[in-house]
Amino acid sequence: MALGHTLHIYSDQVKQDAFSLLDSIQTDKIDTLAVAPSLATQLVQAGLCETQRHQPKLMDICGEPVPPSLWEALRSSSIASHNIYGPTEFTVYATSEQISDKTPEVEIGKPFANTCVYILDQNLQPVPIGVNGELYLAGDNMSSGYLNRPDITASRFVANPFMEGDVMYMTGDIARWSAQGQLMFVGRCDN
Known part of the structure; x- marks a missing residue:
């Protein structure tokens, strides 16, 4: 049954x-x-x-x-x-963190399967652990862009410098990696 x-x-x-x-x-x-x-x-x-x-x-x-x-x-x-x-452009869910007594700080966790997360500087280079940068997402759940908005699509969905032929989404969120490999949300880089 x-x-x-x-x-x-x-x-x-x-x-x-x-x-x-x-x-x-x-x-x-x-x-x-x-x-x-x-x-x-x-x-x-x-x-x-x-x-x-x-x-x-x-x-x-x-x-x-x-x-x-x-x-x-x-x-x-x-x-x-x-x-x-996760932003709407990534079908909402990208990372997750269980809230428990082992997670004293607010974390956005680790990526779901088939999701790549990058914290990059303005030159699209990875920032060191503990340093703030812009959060980028890539993977199977990413949308292909904005309907009938090629200008915005081109500005937010950019070539992925780490995977030839791949695209990543520029979230506009600021984050950093913790020493334990967790994502820490910091804020927005725009309004």
């Missing part, structure tokens, strides 16, 4: 009230939750991590930078939480 899964998509009215959403998570016994950090923060403040409640087994946090206060709250939670990073 196969186990079934049910997708729950809550109304904007429910999502705008963390207590209503938390009640729905309890009632529907949600096991996997995908939310933006701003909503995850509200859910934690409303009591998501309290052990007397039904808790999701997995929570993917994506779409915005994770604030250090949320990272800290989830580090000791029994919910397996992951910080997922």
Whole structure:
């Protein structure tokens, strides 16, 4: 007998009230939750991590930078939480990091399979570990560009100097590699 899964998509009215959403998570016994950090923060403040409640087994946090206060709250939670990073141009998911007591700083983790991540300077050369640079992505999940926008496509999808004939996406995000090989999000290089 196969186990079934049910997708729950809550109304904007429910999502705008963390207590209503938390009640729905309890009632529907949600096991996997995908939310933006701003909503995850509200859910934690409303009591998501309290052990007397039904808790999701997995929570993917994506779409915005994770604030250090949320990272800290989830580090000791029994919910397996992951910080997922990736722009729309890369079909949303490019890297992931599990939030745990072993990850004291906010990290965007390591690349998913078939994904290459580069931290480069303005000359498209790799920067040393611990030095900030622009984050570039390449791999199977990358889009081929912007529909009917060849000018923007040409400026953001550039030749990959490390793989002949390949293209990489210039994210506009600033990041650095940690000494442990993790990606650390720093901010944006534009507005």
